[in-house]
Amino acid sequence: RKEVEQDPGPFNVPEGATVAFNCTYSNSASQSFFWYRQDCRKEPKLLMSVYSSGNEDGRFTAQLNRASQYISLLIRDSKLSDSATYLCVVSSGGYQKVTFGTGTKLQVIP
Amino acid sequence: DAGVIQSPRHEVTEMGQEVTLRCKPISGHNSLFWYRQTMMRGLELLIYFNNNVPIDDSGMPEDRFSAKMPNASFSTLKIQPSEPRDSAVYFCASSSQTGWRGTSTDTQYFGPGTRLTVL
Numbered sequence: 001r002k003e004v005e006q007d008p009g010p011f012n013v014p015e016g017a018t019v020a021f022n023c024t025y026s027n028s029a030s031q032s033f034f035w036y037r038q039d040c041r042k043e044p045k046l047l048m049s050v051y052s053s054g055n056e057d058g059r060f061t062a063q064l065n066r067a068s069q070y071i072s073l074l075i076r077d078s079k080l081s082d083s084a085t086y087l088c089v090v091s092s093g094g095y096q097k098v099t100f101g102t103g104t105k106l107q108v109i110p
Numbered sequence: 111d112a113g114v115i116q117s118p119r120h121e122v123t124e125m126g127q128e129v130t131l132r133c134k135p136i137s138g139h140n141s142l143f144w145y146r147q148t149m150m151r152g153l154e155l156l157i158y159f160n161n162n163v164p165i166d167d168s169g170m171p172e173d174r175f176s177a178k179m180p181n182a183s184f185s186t187l188k189i190q191p192s193e194p195r196d197s198a199v200y201f202c203a204s205s206s207q208t209g210w211r212g213t214s215t216d217t218q219y220f221g222p223g224t225r226l227t228v229l
Contacts (some may be wrong), residue, residue, distance in 0.1 A: 034217075041222035044153070045203055087153065098143075098218065102152030 001026050004090050006101035014109055017078050021104045023088030032091035033064055033071050037084045038103065044087055048072075051064045078108045112136075114221035122227045128190040131224045133218070134183055135204030143218060144177055144187050145201040159185065163224050192228045199223045 006023045025033075033050035048055065050062040050071050061068045062072040071090075075082055088101035115134040123129055135142050143158040157167040159179045167177070174193070177184040189196055203218040 043222055046217045047219070049217075097151070099154065100145075101154040 001084045002100045004088055004101040006103060007090050007106045008104060010107050012107045012109055013042040013078050013085075015078055015080060018076045019078055019106065020072055020074045021086055021088075021106075022070050022072050023101050023104075025088075025090045026069070026100075027090070027092050028066075028069060030069075030074050030090045030092040033062075034089040034091070035060075035062055035071075035073050036060065036083045036087040036089055036100070037067075038087055043050075044100075047086070071085075071096060075106075080110065083105060112218055114202055114204055116200075116221035116224050118224060119222060122229065123192055124229050125193055126191045127228075128228060129192045129196075129228075130198050131202075131226070133185045133187070133188040133202030135185070135202070136219055137183065139204035139219075140182070141205045142179060143203040143205075144166060144185070145203065145220075146198045147223075148164050148198045149202060153165045157189070158194075159176065189226075192226075194228045196225055197228050199201045199225050 004025050010020055035047040036044040037047045038044040048057050048062050049058060050064045051079040052064055057075045063072045073086060083106055085103040085105045087103045089098055091098045114136055117132045121129060127210055141160050144156040145153050147153045154169055156169045157177045158165055162179045162182055175189055177187045199224045201220050203220045205218045
């Protein structure tokens with residue numbers, strides 16, 4: 001089993017739709033969780049951290065379920081500019097070694 | 111702040127040649143990461159340094175790969191000899207972490223990457 005698993009997609013959704021991605025992780029001792037966004041031929045950039053209590057940033061909501069070992073990202077009112085690959089990131093260990101998922105591709109269509 | 115700087119941005123070389131990738135982390139960051147990204151394998155962590163010391167190099171594919179961080183503002187990733195299967199985008203990232211027992215959630219900031227093609 002991979003340390004971090006994501007559905008590669010692509011998810012093709014119309015503008016204005018709500019879309020959700022899940023990501024599962026295998027190490028129950030994982031401590032920190034993030035969602036990164038990567039545009040085509042660009043570097044990954046932090047979208048948001050994921051806290052145990054869940055957190056929201058505008059149209060984006062991230063949730064963590066430790067019991068089932070998954071994190072989720074919900075995007076409401078999708079915009080064309082949301083088209084990108086979304087990478088799930090899990091960090092564990094004293095030195096915060098991070099593991100990236102292979103990403104979920106989102107394409108928002110007009 | 112200039113962000114993480116990587117050079118070269120593009121590198122085309124022939125099989126068997128030595129390749130050196132360079133990275134300048136964000137000033138004040140004490141952790142540096144080298145990643146490789148391919149379509150097939152996604153983003154893979156190769157090695158990371160904390161306070162210039164290599165902490166985990168288990169992701170380095172084989173002995174042909176080596177990385178150094180002689181000081182807090184510079185790191186290199188060397189491939190010698192290079193092979194076509196090394197073709198990928200290599201990213202360097204830096205972050206400010208609280209130390210080996212820290213639970214820092216500090217962000218990793220990525221450089222623009224070096225696109226390596228080995229013919």
